[in-house]
Amino acid sequence: MSAPRPFRHRHLLDIASLAPQDVVQVLDASEVFFEVSRRPVRKVPTLRGKTVINLFYEASTRTRTSFELAGKRLSADVVNISTSASSVTKGETLLDTVKTLEAMRPDVVVVRHSASGAPAYVAERLACSIVNAGDGQHAHPTQALLDAFIVRRRLGTLSGLTVTICGDVKHSRVARSNAELFRAFGSTVRVVGPRTLLPPNAEALGVEVYDRLEPALRGAHVVMVLRIQRERLEGALLPSLREYSRTFGINERTLAYAPPEAIVMHPGPMNRGVEIDPRVADGPRSVILDQVEAGVAVRMAILYLLAGEAGAAPVA
Amino acid sequence: MTPSFAPDELARCVRRLAAEIADGLARGAGAPPFALVGIRRGGVPVARQLAREIAAREGVEVPVGTVEIALYRDDAATALPDPKIGPSEIGFDVRGRDVVLVDDVLETGRTVRAAIDCLLDYGRPRRIWLAVLFDRGGRELPIAPDFVGRVVEVPPATRLEVFADEVDGTLRMTEVSS
Numbered sequence: 340m341s342a343p344r345p346f347r348h349r350h351l352l353d354i355a356s357l358a359p360q361d362v363v364q365v366l367d368a369s370e371v372f373f374e375v376s377r378r379p380v381r382k383v384p385t386l387r388g389k390t391v392i393n394l395f396y397e398a399s400t401r402t403r404t405s406f407e408l409a410g411k412r413l414s415a416d417v418v419n420i421s422t423s424a425s426s427v428t429k430g431e432t433l434l435d436t437v438k439t440l441e442a443m444r445p446d447v448v449v450v451r452h453s454a455s456g457a458p459a460y461v462a463e464r465l466a467c468s469i470v471n472a473g474d475g476q477h478a479h480p481t482q483a484l485l486d487a488f489i490v491r492r493r494l495g496t497l498s499g500l501t502v503t504i505c506g507d508v509k510h511s512r513v514a515r516s517n518a519e520l521f522r523a524f525g526s527t528v529r530v531v532g533p534r535t536l537l538p539p540n541a542e543a544l545g546v547e548v549y550d551r552l553e554p555a556l557r558g559a560h561v562v563m564v565l566r567i568q569r570e571r572l573e574g575a576l577l578p579s580l581r582e583y584s585r586t587f588g589i590n591e592r593t594l595a596y597a598p599p600e601a602i603v604m605h606p607g608p609m610n611r612g613v614e615i616d617p618r619v620a621d622g623p624r625s626v627i628l629d630q631v632e633a634g635v636a637v638r639m640a641i642l643y644l645l646a647g648e649a650g651a652a653p654v655a
Numbered sequence: 656m657t658p659s660f661a662p663d664e665l666a667r668c669v670r671r672l673a674a675e676i677a678d679g680l681a682r683g684a685g686a687p688p689f690a691l692v693g694i695r696r697g698g699v700p701v702a703r704q705l706a707r708e709i710a711a712r713e714g715v716e717v718p719v720g721t722v723e724i725a726l727y728r729d730d731a732a733t734a735l736p737d738p739k740i741g742p743s744e745i746g747f748d749v750r751g752r753d754v755v756l757v758d759d760v761l762e763t764g765r766t767v768r769a770a771i772d773c774l775l776d777y778g779r780p781r782r783i784w785l786a787v788l789f790d791r792g793g794r795e796l797p798i799a800p801d802f803v804g805r806v807v808e809v810p811p812a813t814r815l816e817v818f819a820d821e822v823d824g825t826l827r828m829t830e831v832s833s
C-alpha cells in the first residue's frame with residue numbers, strides 16, 4: 340500500500356496543471372464534503388481562523404454563491420468583493436486591488452475575471468493560494484471538477500467514456516477545462532455546433548469535431564450543453580436563436596440520438612428553449628441540479644486542500 | 656504487561672468488550688435501540704466486529720455508523736490536509752439514542768473530542784458512551800472510556816492501529832515503532 344500524499348499544488352489555476360491522480364484526490368475529498376452538505380448541521384470547523392476572499396470581476400451568482408457557501412461551511416471567514424472590470428484599466432485595477440487584499444492577509448483568494456490569465460497574474464503577486472473561478476476563455480477548473488464528480492458518481496468512471504460538448508465551444512472556458520480533464524483520463528471528447536462557434540484548432544485540442552447532432556450524440560455517455568450567449572448574435576456568429584435551437588438544441592427528439600443511459604449536463608445559467616428544452620432540463624436524464632449541489636462540495640474540497648499548510652509549502 | 660496483539664487475542668478482547676457494552680447499557684438503562692459509531696479508521700472494523708458479537712450474543716441488530724474526525728481536529732488549521740480522509744456515514748437518527756463511540760486505541764483523547772463534536776452535528780443523542788479496544792494511557796484531555804477491552808503499556812513512540820484483514824475480515828493489529 341503506497342502512502343497517500345498531501346495535495347501537491349498551491350494554486351488551482353487550470354485543469355492542464357493537474358495530473359489525473361490530483362483530480363482523483365480532489366474528487367475523493369469532495370465525497371467527504373458532499374456528505375457534510377447533507378447533514379443536519381452542514382458546517383465543519385476545519386478552516387476556523389482562515390480567510391477566503393472571493394474577488395469577482397465578472398457577474399456570477401452560482402459560482403460566487405457556491406464558493407461563499409463552501410468557505411462558510413468550512414468555518415472560514417469569507418469576504419466577497421465584486422468589481423466591474425469595465426470601469427478602470429484592467430492591469431492597474433487588478434494590481435491595486437491585489438495590494439489591498441494582501442493587507443487583509445487572506446489564505447485563499449478566489450478570482451473570476453474576464454481576462455484570460457488574470458488569476459495567474461494574481462498568483463504571481465500574492466503570497467496566498469489562488470483559485471481560478473473562471474478567466475476569460477481560458478479555464479474554469481472547479482466547473483470541470485464538479486462535472487467530473489457527477490460523472491464519476493453516476494457512471495462509475497472517468498475513463499473510456501464519450502463526452503459530447505454541444506454549442507459555443509469556441510468561447511467556452513467550461514468546454515476547454517472539461518475537454519482537458521476527460522481527455523487526460525482517456526475518454527473521447529466530441530464537440531458539436533455551428534462552425535462559427537467551434538474552435539479553429541479543435542483537432543489540436545484532441546477533440547473530435549462534428550457539425551451535426553446525430554452522429555455527435557451517437558454512443559455518447561455524457562451530453563454537455565453549453566449556454567448560447569446572446570451577444571454572439573450581435574457578432575453575426577449566429578443567424579438566429581430559433582435556427583440554432585432547431586439545429587443544435589437538445590430536446591427529447593435530438594436526445595434520442597444518444598443512448599438511453601446518457602446523462603445531460605449544463606453548467607448554467609440555462610437559456611430554456613434555446614440550447615436546451617425544458618422537458619430535457621427537468622427530465623430524468625438531467626443532472627443539472629446535482630451539478631449545483633456537487634459544486635459546493637468540490638469547492639470545499641479545493642479550499643480544504645489548498646488552505647492547509649500544504650498550500651504554504653508547495654512541491655515545485 | 657507486554658501486550659500480545661495476535662488475532663485470536665484481539666478476537667477475545669472484542670468479545671469481552673461486546674459483553675461489557677451489552678451489560679453496561681442494560682445497567683445504565685441505555686434502552687435499546689442503541690448504535691455503535693466507529694471512529695475512522697481504526698475504530699470502524701472494531702465497531703463492525705462488536706456489532707456481530709452483540710448480534711450473536713443478544714440477538715439484536717445494532718446499527719453501525721462511522722465518523723471522520725479529520726475535519727474536527729484541534730490542529731486542522733495547521734496540519735497537512737489529511738490524504739486518507741473519507742466520508743462519515745451515519746445512516747440512522749442519533750437524536751434521543753444512546754450512541755457508543757468506538758475506537759481501536761485510546762491515547763490522548765483528542766480524537767474522541769473531535770468525534771463527539773462530529774457526532775453532535777447529526778443531532779443530540781440521549782447519551783454518548785466511549786468504548787475502546789485498548790487503552791494505552793497518555794491522556795491530554797479530560798476523557799475517560801466507559802468500556803475498555805484491555806489496558807496496555809506500549810512505548811510512546813509505538814503506533815498501534817487495528818485493521819480488518821481484506822480477505823477474511825479478521826481483526827489484525829499493526830504495530831510500528833519509530
